[in-house]
Amino acid sequence: MKIYNTLTRQKQEFVPIDKNEVKMYSCGPTVYDYFHIGNARPFIIFDTMRRYLEYSGYKVKFVQNFTDIDDKMINRANAEGITVKELGDKFISEYFEDSKALGIHEATVHPRATENIDAIIDIISKLEKNGYAYNVDGNVYFSTKKFREYGKLSKQPLEDLEAGARIDVNETKRDVMDFALWKKQKEGEPAWESPWGMGRPGWHIECSAMANKYLGETIDIHSGGQDLIFPHHENEIAQSECANGKPFANYWMHNGYININNQKMSKSLGNFFTVRDIREKYNSEVIRFFMLSAHYRNPINFSDTLMEQAKSAVERIYTCIDNLEFLISNGEDRDLNEKEKEISEKLDKCREKYIAAMDDDLNTADALAAIFDIVYIANTEFSQEERNAKSAAKKALSLIRELGGVLGLFQKEDEKSLDKEVEELIEQRSKARAEKDWATADAIRDKLKEMNIVLKDTPMGVKWTFAE
Numbered sequence: 001m002k003i004y005n006t007l008t009r010q011k012q013e014f015v016p017i018d019k020n021e022v023k024m025y026s027c028g029p030t031v032y033d034y035f036h037i038g039n040a041r042p043f044i045i046f047d048t049m050r051r052y053l054e055y056s057g058y059k060v061k062f063v064q065n066f067t068d069i070d071d072k073m074i075n076r077a078n079a080e081g082i083t084v085k086e087l088g089d090k091f092i093s094e095y096f097e098d099s100k101a102l103g104i105h106e107a108t109v110h111p112r113a114t115e116n117i118d119a120i121i122d123i124i125s126k127l128e129k130n131g132y133a134y135n136v137d138g139n140v141y142f143s144t145k146k147f148r149e150y151g152k153l154s155k156q157p158l159e160d161l162e163a164g165a166r167i168d169v170n171e172t173k174r175d176v177m178d179f180a181l182w183k184k185q186k187e188g189e190p191a192w193e194s195p196w197g198m199g200r201p202g203w204h205i206e207c208s209a210m211a212n213k214y215l216g217e218t219i220d221i222h223s224g225g226q227d228l229i230f231p232h233h234e235n236e237i238a239q240s241e242c243a244n245g246k247p248f249a250n251y252w253m254h255n256g257y258i259n260i261n262n263q264k265m266s267k268s269l270g271n272f273f274t275v276r277d278i279r280e281k282y283n284s285e286v287i288r289f290f291m292l293s294a295h296y297r298n299p300i301n302f303s304d305t306l307m308e309q310a311k312s313a314v315e316r317i318y319t320c321i322d323n324l325e326f327l328i329s330n331g332e333d334r335d336l337n338e339k340e341k342e343i344s345e346k347l348d349k350c351r352e353k354y355i356a357a358m359d360d361d362l363n364t365a366d367a368l369a370a371i372f373d374i375v376y377i378a379n380t381e382f383s384q385e386e387r388n389a390k391s392a393a394k395k396a397l398s399l400i401r402e403l404g405g406v407l408g409l410f411q412k413e414d415e416k417s418l419d420k421e422v423e424e425l426i427e428q429r430s431k432a433r434a435e436k437d438w439a440t441a442d443a444i445r446d447k448l449k450e451m452n453i454v455l456k457d458t459p460m461g462v463k464w465t466f467a468e
Contacts, residue, residue, distance in 0.1 A: 001056065001359045003221075004297060006229065006252040007153055011361055014251065016220045021059045023215040024050060025249070027207060027224035027232070028110070030067040031091035032076040034274040035098060037287075037302055038225070038258045038265055044288055045255050045296045045362070046223045047104045048407055052358050055406045063214045064107040065207060066092055068114050069200055074189055084190050088112070098275045101284040103408035109214050113206040117192045120201045120209040124181045124194075126243040136172040138184035138197040144177040147238045153252060154230040161230070179235055181205045204235035208248075212240065222249035226256055253362075256299040273302075285409060286311045292364040292407055313372075317400065317410050320375045324397040327382060331390030340392040343381050347395055350374045354403050364407060371403055371410075422453060429455075 002011040016022045026046045029035045035043070050062045067073075068088035077087040096106070113120070124140055127133035132146050144150050144158070151158050162177050173180075180202035185191035191198040201209075211219055217240075224233065233252065240248035257264075260271040278287060290310040294300045350373045357366035378396045382389045404410030425444050432440040448455065 002361055003251050003253060004361045005250075006254050007249075009155070012251070016058070017218065017250070021061060022053050022221065023219040024053075024060055024062045024221040024223070025207070025211045025215060025219055026062070026064045026107075026222075027228055028064040028066050029091075029095060030070055030072055031088050031095060032070075032072045033091060034094055034276045036265070036272065036274045037260075037278060040098075040102060040275050040287065041258050041291050041296075041300070042223065042225045042255050043099060043104050044102060044291045044408070045364075046253070048292065048364060049221075049223070049253070049362055050105070051406050051408065052362065060108070061215060062107045063109045063111065063211065065210050066095075066110060066112045067203065067206060068092070068112045069190060070203055078188070085114070088114070094276075098279070101279060102275065102288050103285065111210045111214060113201060113210070114190075116206070116210055116213060117194075117201070119213040120205055121182075121194050123209045123212060123239065123243050124201075124205060127181065127239060130242060132238075132242040133181055134174065135196050136174075138182075138199060139172055139180060140182035140196050141173040141178040142181050142235070142239060142242075143175070144179065144238065145175060147242055149241070150177075150238050151234065153234050153237055156230065179204060179231065181239070204232055205239055207232075208236050208239040208243070211236075211248075212244070217244040217246045217248075219249050221251045221253060223253040224255075226254045229254055253296075255296045259299060259301045261303045262301055282307055282311065283314070285412070286314050288408055289314050289368075292409070293368060295361075295363055295365050297361070314409075317371070317375060317404070318412070320378050321397060321400060321410065324378055324382070324393045324400075327393045328390055328397065331393065339381075340389060343377060343389075343392040344395055346377055346381075347374060347392075347399055350377070351399060351403065358406070367403070367407065371400060374400055374403075422448070422451070426455065 001014045003014050004010070005012050024046075026042065029039055050060050053060050066088070069084060073084050073087060077084045080087065092110075092112075099106075124133060127142065128135070128140070132143055133140055134143060151161060154161075158177065182194060182196055182199050182205075183202060184196075185198040185200070189200065191200055211222070222233065222236070237248050259265065260269075260273070263269060263271060265272055275287070286307065287310075290302070290307060291300070293310060293313075350370050353373065354367050354370035357363040357370060360366075374396055378393070382393055382396075400410055425448055429441050429444040429448075432438075432444065445455070
């Protein structure tokens, strides 16, 4: 597999530190509100990366943090008259509700910043000991200019970064580019004991500390949104490498921005949407499909038109699944004939195309195209008159489920097949027709029509679907 590494600005063969286990860290949400559609993209993308690595035979230790202490948390908690912990507990729970709906697997570990204060203090102490951090009246800062490689991820010279930097009047740091590792307690703020007095961690140090604690000093993959490259990930590298004297992460993956109707998402523009908002209008699987329909490094535009297209595409896949399941349930078991062998070979090529796409820097757009190739084969090679296509149909269905499962898609069971009432009514209607009891048959047909059920007679029996 090749991964585009933001650090080197090129695709590189993925070679994990341990050939049996991949260590992967992905930046999680600050839990002061429901996460928005922009947050959803990296959550879905890197969940898919994890799934594909597991599909490829790796064991993956995946860590995604929760930032549960920062200025936004404190301000929101004060506005609601609750504690910061209560606010964090609430929106961590809400995160899991939305992420589960989107098919996002829970991480191996979901560490919270407030539960890892000791690890944070430990890494700050190392930085201070190594001469990269300094204390000014209880505020501890990282001395950026002492790390000669600062800027290597964002590919910006320190002079350019310095020119665009700002310093708050109330800050006591020595240089404009220095950033806070530990913040002295202000009145009314949560705080923890430390060698520098009561205070709380800065944002950047949290991820360095938690990645180090749960994955080790050097990890395989660090991922997140493109907006985190600078300053967050740049600062993580500086902190971690100055504390440990080792490379922090071998591969850096960043997803592109998401726009809303070709505009940057912004509350001031009135186009700011949480996943909870969008789930009220669109099925969660449609949202996930939409996110995976473009290459993760490309920007993606969110609009009702594109979401409707995604909805239609998902429905097309499930219609194919429904047709294949019907053929399998009503077809005949027999040895593969020449036509089925030919179909089977075509399906094998679809799998090869899918794997080649995913191995090429997680190209989910082309991977989905390979699944649609399977749908095309199923729609053109199989028909409800071909009872003897059962074996090939089984392979096609299995392949859609297998490859779709890696993407977190197309796993829902057909609810129609579980509806015993409908099946019983169809059976009663068939019996009435066989006995020429047309009145009963018509009455049952009318009842099914009221239930929005459409019947279709085929050589293999009656097939039913919901009316569109």
